[in-house]
Amino acid sequence: MSHRPLDISGLPSYRFSHHSLMWWGVMGMILLEGTAFALTIAAYFYLWSQAQTWPLSTTPPELFWGTLNLVVLLLSAWPNHWTKRAGEDGDEPKIRIGLVICALFGIVLIAIRGFEFTALNCRWDSDAYGSIVWLLLGLHTVHLVTDVYDTIVLAGVFFFTQPLEGRRHVDVSENGLYWYFVVLTWIPIYAVIYLFPRVSS
């Protein structure tokens, strides 16, 4: 009877993408939050299916701020990609620059989002249409704010807690992955909030 061991001490102490535990955690969050978005959109169309006119008693939201948000969000994918890549290369000076740029993009986006709420042409308590539009936009805003805050905290870690474990580079990569989720979900939500009321009426 032998007990031959397998020595794994030569393995790396972190890896990126689907190798990493954190990637699966983030994917889990993306799945459940994606489900929440999908269900909210389903509720929107359910309410629409029960209505005679749509929007119920108002005009569709103004296009300007929402579209600007779409453009800036899509643009932010570029610094996000650059930072994510820097994380995977372990290039810390680049990571620091990238995180700052991403955070600045995020702050601008939150400001634009503020104007968006003023241009919806409805209040949350005006009717069910107003309620669902505010909920949809609010839900996306929560994600926007959360990930911008995450990015700022991560930048803080890279600026103030040297030297760092290499594992923090995985955090940069996963933060970038989550930002893609925030960007990509905005496309269908934008279409639902801004375009659908225009084609349905």
Place this chain on the structure above:
Amino acid sequence: MNPVLERTWRDPPGVVGWFSSIDHKTIGRRYLVTAFAFFVGAGIMAALMRLQLARPENTLIGPDLYNQLFTTHGTVMMFLFAVPVMQGMAIYLVPLMVGSRAIAFPRMNAFAYWVYLFGGLFIFTCLLFNFGPDAGWFSYVPLAGPEYAPGKRADVWAQMITFSELSGLLAAIVVIATVFKLRAPGMTLARLPLFVWAMLATAFMILFAMPSVMLASTALILDRLVSTHFYNPAEGGDALLWQHLFWFFGHPEVYFIFIPGLAFMSSIIPTFSRRPIFGYPAVVMSLTATAFLSFGLWVHHMFATHIPELGKSFFTAASMLIALPTAIQIFCWIATMWTGRLLLATPMLHMLAFFFILVLGGMTGLMVASVPLDLQLTDTYFVVAHLHYVLIGGAVFPLFGAWYYWFPKITGRMMSERLGRWQFWLFFIGFNVAFYPMHHLGLRGMPRRVYTYTDEMGWGPLNLLATAGAVTIAISVLLFTINAVMSLRRGMLAGENPWGAGTLEWATSSPPPSYNFDRQPIVRARDPLWEPPLGELREPTAEPTHIVGLAEHTREVLVTTVQDAIPDHRLAFPQPTLWPFVSAIAVAIMFLGSIFTPWAIVWGGIPVALFATLWFWPKREETDAAIAIEKRP
């Protein structure tokens, strides 16, 4: 016993250490004890209701308290007992079964527990102060809406949902990541224990179902707090939107309570039949099929509404269809027992009860799945009987069996077999005496959720019988508690593997050390402990049996690949900390505040963000320890 590993992995000492623990076994035990306490609490509510209904025009409990009791009973059983207790079992057992040192995201796991605990304490406290929820466990609008439910009772219900679903979702992610990435080398997906398969399916179902009820209850709170109109037909809202969102969660929920029951069946039956399970691939595929199909059934809770007839037919068909994968598993278990050598110990008795009770519940399920019959029976005691047969037969009997089965692993001591048999028979007989008459009461027109009835209805004798059954169940649960407490002190020492089982949790001492395994195993079979000892069949030095090379002075865990569990990298795990506990308190304050003002989300969110940041912020000594053993990819 490895003293170095013990020092690295044990819970920190003292009171602060108690609140800081992130060991999955500690957290898992807390889940089990908490869920059992909630089960007893909700069971006492049921007993009170049964006493009230024991005779016509009884005056023990008035209508208002009765409404709170049945609502809280159902809510606690479904949200704070049935789902969390199964997650607790998974949290304790899955890392052991896959041969890992720890659970994934151990701090988040601890956080999820505290959120669950606070949510549960919250609803019980509210009931004690006479503002327990009173609109039924599915809290239909408009009854629970701002117009018909003034006061805060409906908000208590809705916010309890937020607590328990947040906790459930996080625990699901923890389980998924553990199963996918922390398995012992060699434990390919095709060798995954069926228990783990079932818990994985459950976790995915939670991920897709729970957001629905969170969305529904958030919209309800918004309707009540800031005058949105999601459910208000006067302003373009719709009451059925609630039912769709609730049951899109609610029906899968029944199945993610039931699938862990199947997990226990598929673990315990092979052990007590002394053979590997019959038809492993069929069982795995059936589990997966059940998980998928359960999302296509929700409208059968809404047959009495105005949805299109064609839609109802579709959901009738789907409701019939889901019986098939369950039947396949039942046949696999029968084949396992048929061709094995049966050992009728207490855990196995509970498995056999499943066959009897669940099949009866399944039969009445087929009845209420057909629209015309459902229209007759909906909202009667027939449905109460049906759902208790399904849930208690499908989940609670297997769960009690599972407690007898894994109690020796968790505590190191066996439970008394004699008391166990008494408890089993009292439970089995009491259950049928309590719930079987309810079928007849329902057929005779007794509606559910009534606090009393008149003598002329003729429902008195069967109700009295049901109450006698309920008292018997209460005695049996008391007996179980006595058995557990006594065995904890004086039970026979269990040793590593008292039942001669085949899965990895039995390959370590009972209770397991804080680091789970002295030697982390390498797996070459579905039932690793049943494969012939190395050397009998192969060359002595053919394959490695365990792994070495993980750091011992710091918490390090082996991460493997998703499909084939090939060693991938070593990962430093976090130290115990108070932050999950503190963050959970902050979250609880935010949730409670938001019952009263929407601004609680803003002001309450600040400490939550702050504590989460402090939780994440790297500690110098931990970072240095990690850098010392770091190897870049």
